[in-house]
Every structure is written in structure tokens, then in C-alpha cells.
Amino acid sequence: MPLIDRTDWTQPSYRWQSRPRRKRLDIGYIWGLPHRQSWLKHDQDIGLRYERARHSVDVLCGRERPSSEEQGIYAEFRKYVDAWRQETNILSSIQAKVFNHNYQRIVGMGPVVLPFILEDLRDHGGYWYWALECITRENPAEGAPDLPAAKAAWLEFGRVHGYIR
Numbered sequence: 001m002p003l004i005d006r007t008d009w010t011q012p013s014y015r016w017q018s019r020p021r022r023k024r025l026d027i028g029y030i031w032g033l034p035h036r037q038s039w040l041k042h043d044q045d046i047g048l049r050y051e052r053a054r055h056s057v058d059v060l061c062g063r064e065r066p067s068s069e070e071q072g073i074y075a076e077f078r079k080y081v082d083a084w085r086q087e088t089n090i091l092s093s094i095q096a097k098v099f100n101h102n103y104q105r106i107v108g109m110g111p112v113v114l115p116f117i118l119e120d121l122r123d124h125g126g127y128w129y130w131a132l133e134c135i136t137r138e139n140p141a142e143g144a145p146d147l148p149a150a151k152a153a154w155l156e157f158g159r160v161h162g163y164i165r
Helices: 012-018 036-061 068-088 094-098 101-108 110-124 129-136 147-160
Strands: none
Touching (some): 110 147
16 A cells, blocks of 8 residues: 655645634635625624614604504404405495494404594595594584595594594
8 A cells, every 4th residue: 555645735635634624604705605694694784774774764754663563453453344344345324334243343442443443534435433433432523514524524633633644
């Protein structure tokens, strides 16, 4: 068996044993491409910057981002509204619309849904007047001659009391 000359770099076993082993965490780039952990850090940095920028825009515009609890309440509200509209879309009786179980569930959610109801009234219309009166125990549209006037009165009520902007 021939002896291996330790200075001979052509011997593969000697070549690989003599190089210092580096840990993967220490290597930022391998073959010019970012390492996986560098990508993860990069993505986290971008996500953090995006969240900070979004928060700054919300603060500058006067909007506050809803909490997860508010998002859950809004999702539940939307579920009931969509079901209510689907079930009562063809009905002409206001009594049948307000006594629908989904409408009653929305009323039962209480004052936390007032901003959502007022925004839905502003954006989509609908007969929300009975629910608004039940929840607030006030009726700013009492002397309104027609539905557009009642809608305007309720939206003004929402602006005055800070429910909508």
C-alpha cells in the first residue's frame, strides 16, 4: 500500500480533512444566495417594517386597527347580516324582517355592534332603524317624514356620538 504524502492536495481525503468546518448559522451566504435563516430574518424584518408603516398610516389618518376581539365580533356580525339579508331579501313585511332570528341575534349583541350597524346603514342601506332604537333606547329619526331623512338622522346621531366618522 502506498503512503499518502500529506502535502499532496490531490488526495481527496486529505483535502476535505484539512479544511476547517464552519457551522451553518455562521454562513450568511452560500454560493451567492442568502442562507435559509438569513431569508427568515429578512422576511421578519420586512414584516415588522410593514406593520410599523401600516400603524403609522393608521395613526396619521385617524384610524385605529381593530383588536382581535373586535374582529371576531365583526365576523359574527357579518355572518348574521349576510344570513338575514339572504333570508329576508324577498320579504316586503318589515315585521317579518325585524323578527327574523338573525336580526334578533344582532340586536342581542348590544352596543358593541352600533358602529357596524351604522356603517352598514350608510354603505348598503337596509332596515336597521328598529335595531338601532332597541340598542340605543333613543330615536333621533322620530319626526322624519321618510326613510332617507331617517337614515340621515341616524347617521348624524352616529357621528355626534362617535360611532362613525
